[in-house]
Amino acid sequence: MVKRYGYFEALKGINLNIDEKEIFALVGPNGAGKTTTFKIISTLLLPTMGQVKVFGYDTVNESDKVRKIISYLPEEVGVYKNITGYEYLDLIASIYFGNSSEYSKALELGIEVANLGSRIYDKMKNYSKGMKKRIQLARVLMTKPKLAILDEPTTGLDFEYSYEIRKIILEYNKKFNITFLVSSHNLQEVETISSKIAIIKGGLIMEYGSIDDLLEKYQVKNIEELYIKIIKGS
Amino acid sequence: MRKLIKKEILDLIRDPRIILPFIFAPIIFLVLGGIASQSVQSTVSEIVEPSLIKVNIIYEEKIPQDFINYLQNVSEKEKVIIYFTQKEKDISNILKETDYDVYILIPKGFFEKIERKETGEIYTFSKTTEFRLGSITGIKEIRVVRIIENYIKEKYINSTEILNFISRPLNYYSLVYLPSKNLLVSSQSLSSLFFGIFIASIIILSLGAIIMQISSTSTAIENEYKTLEILLLLPISRFKIFLAKLIGTFIVSMIGLSLFLIGFVFYLYLLFFSVTQPTQNLPFISIAIDPFSLALLIASFVISLLFMASLGVIIGALSNDVRLANTLIGPVFILLFFPAFYIIILTPSSPIKDILMSIPFLQTLIFSKEILLTNFKITHLIYLINSLLIILVLIYIIGRIFSLETLLNLQNKISRRFKKRI
Numbered sequence: 160m161v162k163r164y165g166y167f168e169a170l171k172g173i174n175l176n177i178d179e180k181e182i183f184a185l186v187g188p189n190g191a192g193k194t195t196t197f198k199i200i201s202t203l204l205l206p207t208m209g210q211v212k213v214f215g216y217d218t219v220n221e222s223d224k225v226r227k228i229i230s231y232l233p234e235e236v237g238v239y240k241n242i243t244g245y246e247y248l249d250l251i252a253s254i255y256f257g258n259s260s261e262y263s264k265a266l267e268l269g270i271e272v273a274n275l276g277s278r279i280y281d282k283m284k285n286y287s288k289g290m291k292k293r294i295q296l297a298r299v300l301m302t303k304p305k306l307a308i309l310d311e312p313t314t315g316l317d318f319e320y321s322y323e324i325r326k327i328i329l330e331y332n333k334k335f336n337i338t339f340l341v342s343s344h345n346l347q348e349v350e351t352i353s354s355k356i357a358i359i360k361g362g363l364i365m366e367y368g369s370i371d372d373l374l375e376k377y378q379v380k381n382i383e384e385l386y387i388k389i390i391k392g393s
Numbered sequence: 394m395r396k397l398i399k400k401e402i403l404d405l406i407r408d409p410r411i412i413l414p415f416i417f418a419p420i421i422f423l424v425l426g427g428i429a430s431q432s433v434q435s436t437v438s439e440i441v442e443p444s445l446i447k448v449n450i451i452y453e454e455k456i457p458q459d460f461i462n463y464l465q466n467v468s469e470k471e472k473v474i475i476y477f478t479q480k481e482k483d484i485s486n487i488l489k490e491t492d493y494d495v496y497i498l499i500p501k502g503f504f505e506k507i508e509r510k511e512t513g514e515i516y517t518f519s520k521t522t523e524f525r526l527g528s529i530t531g532i533k534e535i536r537v538v539r540i541i542e543n544y545i546k547e548k549y550i551n552s553t554e555i556l557n558f559i560s561r562p563l564n565y566y567s568l569v570y571l572p573s574k575n576l577l578v579s580s581q582s583l584s585s586l587f588f589g590i591f592i593a594s595i596i597i598l599s600l601g602a603i604i605m606q607i608s609s610t611s612t613a614i615e616n617e618y619k620t621l622e623i624l625l626l627l628p629i630s631r632f633k634i635f636l637a638k639l640i641g642t643f644i645v646s647m648i649g650l651s652l653f654l655i656g657f658v659f660y661l662y663l664l665f666f667s668v669t670q671p672t673q674n675l676p677f678i679s680i681a682i683d684p685f686s687l688a689l690l691i692a693s694f695v696i697s698l699l700f701m702a703s704l705g706v707i708i709g710a711l712s713n714d715v716r717l718a719n720t721l722i723g724p725v726f727i728l729l730f731f732p733a734f735y736i737i738i739l740t741p742s743s744p745i746k747d748i749l750m751s752i753p754f755l756q757t758l759i760f761s762k763e764i765l766l767t768n769f770k771i772t773h774l775i776y777l778i779n780s781l782l783i784i785l786v787l788i789y790i791i792g793r794i795f796s797l798e799t800l801l802n803l804q805n806k807i808s809r810r811f812k813k814r815i
Contacts, residue, residue, distance in 0.1 A: 242400060251627075254628070298623070
């Protein structure tokens with residue numbers, strides 16, 4: 160997959176395969192191409208060259224079908240300041256499920272993931288950064304997507320919120336068989352939740368595989384050492 | 394889509410930055426109207442019930458005794474107190490040192506001219522320290538001049554009956570015929586109507602600007618907070634997303650605009666109707682507008698507001714933040730303002746008129762100008778259909794470009810162009 164913005168080549172040709180039900184991490188320095196990759200997979204951007212298939216559906220020609228089975232949490236996403244968390248989740252549930260019985264189930268699940276208590280009825284402008292992230296994570300998971308793409312889901316959050324989000328990711332992966340594609344600068348977090356990773360730099364995949372295999376291949380003790388070795392070595 | 398529209402409405406209507414100006418509009422207009430009406434009221438009440446005025450008659454030569462007697466006799470009836478000052482220094486010094494409502498300078502040779510039955514010349518002065526509505530009307534001066542005129546008339550015409558006749562030999566009524574409506578209207582009421590059209594045009598211009606501002610801000614905020622990305626990821630067509638935004642913005646704008654209009658009506662009421670009798674010909678407006686024309690005007694107005702909302706949404710979508718959206722609104726509105734101003738001030742002729750008549754917003758300005766003078770024909774309906782087609786094409790185009798890929802490309806181009814200029 161190649162992506163160019165004018166003369167700038169954000170992705171120089173990457174090739175990835177993510178298995179169903181796994182938690183896959185894409186790690187790399189800032190500007191490596193992680194967000195561009197996520198936006199292409201989630202149908203927001205078109206690849207300049209190449210093809211992306213999500214559960215067999217082409218992200219360009221079958222984008223409608225793809226959008227029905229994926230959810231995306233951008234890194235820096237705001238909220239509608241003047242509507243409540245509940246109204247927001249209600250909107251998402253009704254867009255996905257209309258008036259069917261699935262609608263109320265999705266809404267319940269969203270409220271459960273958000274875990275904001277009575278604050279769910281507050282306008283979102285009064286939410287802390289962590290609460291906003293939780294409501295967005297609830298939006299992503301309440302529809303039980305086949306693929307959830309999370310771009311740095313714990314960035315800027317305190318330890319408690321980060322821990323809860325990691326817990327939710329692991330729980331929903333097991334409970335609903337949701338495939339996760341995650342990016343993070345917190346390598347310990349990646350090690351905790353992911354089984355496979357890809358290290359990306361300058362629009363190219365430097366390494367790709369299971370964490371255990373890569374640790375063995377590079378003869379390092381942990382993922383931090385692995386990352387430094389690959390990034391510096393390149 | 395209903396839920397998306399509801400989201401748009403709630404998000405906008407709960408935003409104090411959007412709704413407060415609308416709530417304050419009636420209050421601001423009320424204050425403005427109060428201030429303006431105070432000025433106009435003082436002028437109008439001066440005409441209806443003249444106040445007591447102090448007059449200083451400055452003379453350069455001896456004044457005949459019969460003139461003094463005449464002024465003293467009528468002073469109570471005409472509500473004037475007359476003082477006399479011989480001009481021994483410069484007039485500006487007299488004005489500076491004394492305080493009268495009206496000064497009349499009777500130059501040398503005035504009474505000799507009157508004796509020779511030649512037209513005399515006098516000068517009136519008044520003092521003002523500020524410019525305000527109704528401050529320089531000359532009403533008080535005219536009252537004193539009329540008294541002096543009557544002195545001269547009475548000097549030569551002994552019969553009061555003839556004096557009254559000479560003072561006002563004719564009563565005239567000026568009427569204007571409107572061929573297309575087969576109506577005769579007084580020119581006074583026609584002037585009022587033209588003023589009304591002018592005001593209506595200003596309202597349409599203001600409303601257009603407001604609705605464009607709201608819709609562009611609402612869309613630009615989505616870009617700034619990246620919530621547009623989330624919207625575009627939903628399993629709903631991008632056209633519907635755009636349409637929901639357009640309809641939501643339009644509904645909120647209409648709510649806000651109704652508050653704006655209430656304020657404006659307050660303003661007009663305070664300014665005109667509280668201080669003057671309603672024009673006797675006002676019922677003419679409702680009688681003269683046929684239902685077909687009125688329906689076309691209303692349809693044209695709605696299309697115009699949708700057009701402005703669409704322009705606002707596209708400006709907002711192409712701006713990666715609210716600041717850029719506000720910067721872009723200026724040039725776009727100026728592009729519409731110039732032809733609008735041309736339409737308000739002048740009457741465009743074919744083929745320019747035919748082109749302008751098909752463009753939403755400009756069409757409404759022409760319609761609102763024409764509706765009082767003509768009954769709309771089938772050609773007006775064609776113009777309306779043209780404008781409807783334009784707005785549908787515009788909505789379709791915006792719906793097509795409402796994808797992140799296209800928007801990002803366009804946003805980058807616009808941002809680069811503006812950064813270069815800055």
